Amino acid sequence: MATTQVQVSPDKEAAGRSNERTPDPCIVVIFGASGDLTKRKLLPALYHLQQANLLPKDFAVVGVARRPLEASFAPDMKEGIIAGGGVEDNDPKLAPFVDRVQYHAMNFDDAAGYDALKKKLAELDGKFNTKGNRLFYLATAPEYFSDIITYLGQNGMAQPKADKDGHAPWVRTIIEKPFGHDLESARALNDEVNKVFNEDQIFRIDHYLGKETVQNILVFRFANGIFENVWNRNYIDHVEITAAESIGIEGRGPFYEQAGALRDVVQNHVMELLSFVAMEPPVSFQADAVRAEKVKVWKAISPIHPADTVRGQYGPGIVDGKTVPGYRQEDRVHPRSQTETYAAIRLEIENWRWAGVPFYIRAGKRLPKRVTEITIQFKQPPMLLFKGGECHDSSAIKPNLISMRIQPDEGISLRFGAKLPGPSMDISPVHMNFSYADAFGKSSANGYERLLLDAMLGDGTLFAHRDGVEATWALMTPILKAWAETPVKDFPNYAAGTWGPSAADALLESEGRKWRKL
Template structure:
């Protein structure tokens, strides 16, 4: 049987390939390296997006050799890569550039040896002094590693040098400012790539394309036409093996401050003058600075108790490993905020995120104002629902538009939906977020990474809420059952405005 070419892929060009470089992964024995980073690099190699001579140096405290490290990474790719089992021929080539470097993060001798090893890789593999340092470690290790890189001259080289720093970037405004000061005492801002993997998702990147490359939507992207916006990131999982970390973090720090605020900025920002890193990030910062201080009564928090997930009983948050039995850490947050600028004045943005909810789903829903119904008054057609544009980020990536239509043969109106789905339309599996982000860093493109002023503007908004919660009386946690859509207070919170959460 002959298959027709997909017309949506006709004429597509291969993207740019970076210059030869070496990526040093601190925390190379950790879960992030195995599940995300190395599978992403392997898939880039598989798609011929990596340069000749590309090399990886894993830096960790385990007593491993180059060969044992390669074997572990091969197994990780087999388990976690979207492209399936390792191709032996490709792996043989890719693995030639993989090395393991033993050392403690505070061991000066380990960094002296790293300098020598990177110089040897430059000579042997032609990487030209170009380096990416990836901090895949707990946040408390960041200052130590950064200081050692500076002390041993690794922040500068004969080529270019960049550093990728994972979230969380600080735990409040003061700590974020302190970490920025430490980073920028060693690196320049244009060398620093603060990563949020949500921005690497294809559907998130498509928000700007959808808004600014389609002339029919921009005129109605405005307070005159939009009633409100809902941004939801729901997880079915609990804290799994992250209880110790999560109990010092909570949903506001773990999800709202980075993922949901990033989505908000992309939905609300003005068109940049050009499509480059600084212009895009300038507009995002303007959004954050225009947000009205969030009132405590415009927030709801919750913590899951025992319940069920996927038909099986699950423990409550306080019974999870590493969690205090009297914990006041929130696993659910809902809040309302307003952007006080010309485009969005008076339009509420509702954000919610939680663990142990019924479905894993991330979505941005733009609800438009209802059409006047006087022409249908006193007729069977007087049953209109507002139009809703939903951007589905995961798991069913796509965009849907709900509008009203007459039922054939009946004097009735029913909502119908137009659906666009990435997988069905383009016929390919979307790349993982880390694939795009790692490639962009190697290319020197910071568009999808967070700048210093953006991080601090976000924490400026949310730190007062954290302080108010900490200073307030304990709440009667748990207040929602695992497997439900969160605390009843969240439904009452949005109902006070005459609205309701979308059914997902």
């Protein structure tokens, strides 16, 4: 039964698009297009934009990868759009869209291949009237970022020349995570990219920021006066952020051995969520204003002591009723691997709003369920009124909570106390729930739609700036170094299908708190 009512205009689709801008004609060039991301996420997202009439009329996609896939690429992308995008095979817009999907085979470190690509894109400008505008999407392994960026610059594809009337086409690049593996490498990569592209041409993507539930954090806080007034250290006891996955590493052993939970999830996804929860109101939703407030949050975080961190690695266990192997038994994982599949951190933000409020973060694989949630727990009011007398059990009175469910059951819930029916003053916790699916209907969007559209429009609000990337790496790098210097002797230290190592529970219990049961 739905617990939320939402009123919308009869023509909500038109109303929702009334202020949208359509991007200029352009070609989206996807490096690493033979990978899973392009088929499952990027092409379905682009097609969703086409369905919503948010793509320019003059538009094309060029996939770039090493394998010779000229004949099969477009049909394969069509299958991905149908399977992953909730699209019918006979959708009238599908065939014309697929006709604009092209392919170019080349090695990313082959200079001659870029010259051929440049010529191909020029030909497509003539065929599809895309006017020389380019969005380069780097969906490759990180080791290819440097080569691709360097060769784009050397072949004059990063800073196009103006025509006789002084008009130059625009060029932008989206760079997938991970952006570096520590502070030093992130700075070096930023320097390399900035030698070729101006900062306003660079869009460092974190797909979490494409989720409606993440963007709604700012609306929830700043558009509702009843919440912002209590969003501070005077009323909030602590904040929890959980990013849990029930899956393992899904055959990505070599990648995960180099990454681990801290690099893969905490440094980017979780720190972005934290910044939205903790930031001050920006003066506008323009990119520079939002980014400035996020960076202020990250720079106000006190150095994180290794004693306030926990790392874990899953062993064999049961998930969803099935027996699964431990991390060290996964394909292409070292049998004595020290890579963490779970990380928990306690941190504090030393500013006027948050001083003294602990933030507890946890992220891990092979946990009991897939869930990303932010929980705001408020301070308990004085309980003397409810001790003895008509209230039989004052310990049943639970603190107020606001829980923002980012995925998969997107929504927000508020927990408060209510009187149980009867002659006594007994109190029970109850929940007021808002569900995105109940309120707005289910959506087949995957979060990349907004990010791709913003990049084509040149709006960097939901993308990372180099200052932000370096600020979060500055927090995580000392932890990584401390962990590298002190190998763990008890790995694996939690069974698959459980909520992580016991040390993570102790991290909160030492302060009289417990992780919220999800």
